[in-house]
Amino acid sequence: MHSDRPAPLALKVAAIAGLLFLHLPILLIFLYAFTTEDKSYQFPPPGLTLKWFAVTWNRPDVWEAMRLSLKVASVSTLIALVLGTLTAAAVSRAKFFGREAISLLVILPIALPGIVTGISLRSAFNLADIPFSTWTIILGHATFCVVVVYNNAVARFRRLSGSMIEASMDLGANSFQTFRYVVLPNIGTALLAGGMLAFALSFDEVIVTTFTAGQQATLPIWMLEELVRPRQRPVTNVVAMVVVILTFLPILGAYYLTRGGTDTAGSGK
Amino acid sequence: MSAIDQPTSTSFLNRMSDAFWRRPKLLLALMLAPPLLWLGMIYVGSLFSLLIQSFFSIDEFSGVIQYEFTLKTYGELFRPANYDIIIRTTLMAAAVTVASAIVAFPVAYYAARYARGKIKALFYLGAMLPLWSSYLVKIYAWKLILAKEGIINWIVDGIGLTWLLKAILSIPVIGGNSLSVSYIGTFLVFLYVWLPFMILPVQAALERVPGNLLEASGDLGASSRQTFTHVIFPLALPGIVAGSIFTFSLTLGDYIIPQIVGSSRLFIGQAVFAHQGTAGNIPLAAAFAVVPILIMALYLWAAKRKGAFDAL
Numbered sequence: 001m002h003s004d005r006p007a008p009l010a011l012k013v014a015a016i017a018g019l020l021f022l023h024l025p026i027l028l029i030f031l032y033a034f035t036t037e038d039k040s041y042q043f044p045p046p047g048l049t050l051k052w053f054a055v056t057w058n059r060p061d062v063w064e065a066m067r068l069s070l071k072v073a074s075v076s077t078l079i080a081l082v083l084g085t086l087t088a089a090a091v092s093r094a095k096f097f098g099r100e101a102i103s104l105l106v107i108l109p110i111a112l113p114g115i116v117t118g119i120s121l122r123s124a125f126n127l128a129d130i131p132f133s134t135w136t137i138i139l140g141h142a143t144f145c146v147v148v149v150y151n152n153a154v155a156r157f158r159r160l161s162g163s164m165i166e167a168s169m170d171l172g173a174n175s176f177q178t179f180r181y182v183v184l185p186n187i188g189t190a191l192l193a194g195g196m197l198a199f200a201l202s203f204d205e206v207i208v209t210t211f212t213a214g215q216q217a218t219l220p221i222w223m224l225e226e227l228v229r230p231r232q233r234p235v236t237n238v239v240a241m242v243v244v245i246l247t248f249l250p251i252l253g254a255y256y257l258t259r260g261g262t263d264t265a266g267s268g269k
Numbered sequence: 270m271s272a273i274d275q276p277t278s279t280s281f282l283n284r285m286s287d288a289f290w291r292r293p294k295l296l297l298a299l300m301l302a303p304p305l306l307w308l309g310m311i312y313v314g315s316l317f318s319l320l321i322q323s324f325f326s327i328d329e330f331s332g333v334i335q336y337e338f339t340l341k342t343y344g345e346l347f348r349p350a351n352y353d354i355i356i357r358t359t360l361m362a363a364a365v366t367v368a369s370a371i372v373a374f375p376v377a378y379y380a381a382r383y384a385r386g387k388i389k390a391l392f393y394l395g396a397m398l399p400l401w402s403s404y405l406v407k408i409y410a411w412k413l414i415l416a417k418e419g420i421i422n423w424i425v426d427g428i429g430l431t432w433l434l435k436a437i438l439s440i441p442v443i444g445g446n447s448l449s450v451s452y453i454g455t456f457l458v459f460l461y462v463w464l465p466f467m468i469l470p471v472q473a474a475l476e477r478v479p480g481n482l483l484e485a486s487g488d489l490g491a492s493s494r495q496t497f498t499h500v501i502f503p504l505a506l507p508g509i510v511a512g513s514i515f516t517f518s519l520t521l522g523d524y525i526i527p528q529i530v531g532s533s534r535l536f537i538g539q540a541v542f543a544h545q546g547t548a549g550n551i552p553l554a555a556a557f558a559v560v561p562i563l564i565m566a567l568y569l570w571a572a573k574r575k576g577a578f579d580a581l
Contacts, residue, residue, distance in 0.1 A: 002480065007383040014375035019392070021372065022399045022464060025410035028420065032413055041416040043423045083304040090300040094293065102301070105308050111514075113522015113561050115538045119545055119554060120315035126551075127318050143312050146304065174286030175296070197401070204403045207525065210542075223405045227412065227529050240406045251401045255394060 026244060033241040038234045052234040062239060065222040072134065072218060073202040076141035080198045081191060083142070084149025089183075092157035109144040117144065118211030125212070132214030140212040141205060145198035152194030152258065156187045193257040196250035204247060219243065323555035334552060342552040346560065351540070355560055358537040361452070362520035365459040366467075366513045372460070373467035373512065374505075380468075381475035396472070400465035408529055411458045415449040415530060422448075445532055455531035462526065463519050467512035474508025475501070510572045517568060521561040537561060 007015075033052065035045035056062060087106055091099055109117055121140050130136060160183070168178040206220035213221060219239070226236040289296040326341045327334050345351060380392035399407070414420050425434045438444040438451060445451030478501060486496040524538025535543070537557055544554035 002385070003382050003483075007379055011375055011379055011383075015379035015392075018372055018376035018464075018468075019395045021461070022395060025407065025414060025461065026399065026402060028413055029406060029410050040418050041413045042418045043413075043420040079307075083307055086300045087304040090297055094297055096297060102305070105313070106304070109308075109312055111518065112565070113518055113538070115522045115524055115541050116316075116319070116558050116562060117312075119541055119558050120319040121311075122545070123322055123551060123555065124311075124315035124318045139311060143308065146308070169290070174283050175289050176282050176286060200401055204401075204405075206405055207523075220403070220405050223409070224525065227405065227409060236409070240403075240409050243403045243406050247402050248398060251398060252394075255397065 029237070029240050029244055032237045035234070035237065041233070052238050056235050056238040056242075059235060061217075061222065062219075062235065065217045065219045068134065068216055069203055069219040072137050072141055073199045075138050076145050076202045077195050077198045079138070079142035080145035080149045081195050084146045084194060084198075085153050085187070085191060087146070088150050088153035088157055092154055093162075106147050106150050110147050114205075114207035115211075118208040121208065122211040132212065134216060136212045136214070137209055137216070137218065140208045141202040144205075144208065145202055148197045148201055149191065149194035152190045152197070153187060156190035160186050189257045193254040196254040196257075200247050200250045204243075319555050319558060322551055323559050325552045327550050327552055332549060342556045345553060346556055351557075354535050354537055354540050354557075357534065358521055358561075359564065361456065361459065361536070362517045364456060365463060365520045366516045368456070368460050369464050369467040369516050370471075370509050370513065373464055373471055374509070377468050377472035377475055377508075378505075381472050381478075392472075396465045396468040400469070404462065405525075407462050408458060408526060411454075411461060411530060412449065415447075415454050415457070417447050417449070449530055450532055452532065455527050458526050458530050459520050459523070463516040466515035466519065467509070470511040470515075471505060471508040474505050474511070478504045514565075514569065514572055518561070518565050521564060 031045065032041070034048040034050065035042075036047035036049045037045055084106075087102065091102060117140070121136075121143075125132065125136055164182055164186070165178055168182045169175075173181065204220060206218075206224055209218055209221060210224070217225070223236065223239065223243070226232065226239075230236065322334075323342060324338050324340070325334055325336055326339045346355065376392070376396070380389060380396075384392050416422075422434075425431055434448075437453070438447070443452040443456075445454075448454045448457075482500055482504075483496055486500045487493075491499065522538055524536060524542050527536045528539055537560060541554045541557045544550040544557065
């Protein structure tokens with residue numbers, strides 16, 4: 001519903017104000033990473049310095065939290081990729097009883113408030129006497145990461161024409177070869193995009209993690225402790241800025257991978 | 270090439286492949302088994318264990334959980350202290366939802382109707398990047414903004430409006446000693462954090478409004494204001510409802526934002542956290558956790574009747 005007439009001024013102002021409201025607070029994070037003030041959140045900063053970057057670099061607890069977060073996000077993303085692709089393939093290739101229920105089941109973990117997911121998993125781990133560890137964190141993360149992969153894959157499968165698969169089978173390829181040489185190249189970028197988003201989701205998750213983690217601190221848990229009881233404000237400022245940059249990269253990557261999407265073979269149908 | 274020449278693994282794969290072809294149900298079952306086992310066992314199983322625990326109760330004197338079916342724990346939700354928490358959270362969720370619809374609509378409308386090419390990409394990324402950027406960092410940014418020595422007070426001071434801010438903060442319920450310990454602060458952070466979840470579905474709904482409907486409306490003599498109220502807005506409504514599902518549900522279940530920015534009065538999420546943590550009252554925590562599920566179930570049921578799911 002595009003209009004070629006220029007937009008009314010009031011609308012333009014409201015739209016730009018909305019975007020600024022979304023972005024200025026994040027920009028502020030970048031400014032605070034350089035402030036010389038270390039006792040309060042004073043604005044404007046009394047001076048600018050680079051020394052907090054060096055201080056943060058030498059902090060073992062930050063590195064450890066970062067390492068755990070990367071590990072959890074990688075493993076959860078891998079699990080989510082497998083489960084999400086399988087579900088998307090099944091749901092998009094056949095109509096069967098309970099298909100709607102399966103889509104609902106996949107969406108449920110992020111449709112319900114995170115605290116519900118968190119406390120259910122925690123009480124289940126307690127009942128089953130499973131000790132809290134890195135694996136319980138991964139178990140929780142993988143569960144709600146499936147939906148991101150599933151959404152991306154299902155959209156791409158819908159565009160992938162069934163005749164491509166039939167042609168491949170007619171030409172003598174078995175199911176596995178068809179998957180490897182016909183399906184996978186076509187859904188590859190969607191999976192990559194879904195995987196990146198799942199990674200970003202897991203890397204940032206805190207609500208479910210507070211329930212499923214034992215003594216370990218992922219990066220978000222480390223930040224949460226700093227938010228509740230600020231102890232090292234300058235280090236937190238730097239970590240916050242690094243996290244912003246680290247999460248922007250996969251998002252931009254996923255955006256460029258799924259943009260347009262007219263290159264899917266067989267989509268002309 | 271005969272089958273004999275091929276390595277056995279390939280012929281095994283071929284036979285499996287043939288079996289899949291003859292019995293498509295088998296392939297389907299094999300594909301669905303891992304995700305269903307994972308989500309069904311781990312997730313639905315956990316949800317059930319939560320639900321069951323909400324029907325247990327805790328002995329008030331010994332603090333031991335009694336594993337017998339009872340509705341006593343749910344009854345406790347209606348005690349004034351707990352009931353207040355539920356009402357407070359629901360009101361906040363409603364306020365955040367309405368406000369985010371108002372702020373999001375112009376952004377989505379401009380992006381769908383007037384933006385083109387690079388500007389359109391900018392608007393899309395402009396909603397996507399904040400949506401995906403770190404939740405805690407966003408809250409942290411607002412802690413910086415709302416702090417006493419922070420940017421808002423600095424600006425208000427600079428333009429000489431300190432009296433106005435003081436007047437707003439002295440309003441009984443929503444005010445407080447400073448922005449960072451008032452409901453206004455909590456509300457602003459909620460609005461900021463969930464706003465992208467409203468922009469994207471509204472924009473998606475607006476993009477799908479067919480151009481010829483607008484032309485028809487204009488041809489039939491409607492002014493652009495009439496076209497907006499009678500054609501565009503009704504068609505955008507499912508998008509707003511879809512967005513409101515996110516803003517409402519996310520606000521209902523959040524316990525970190527009110528803990529960091531806000532007064533000491535609890536929200537549902539904080540109550541769940543407190544009861545399962547130090548208090549060890551898992552049944553009451555479970556019962557509290559069921560409340561947002563019930564509210565959301567009602568909400569989703571109503572939204573489905575409005576056709577909101579087509580706009581997701």
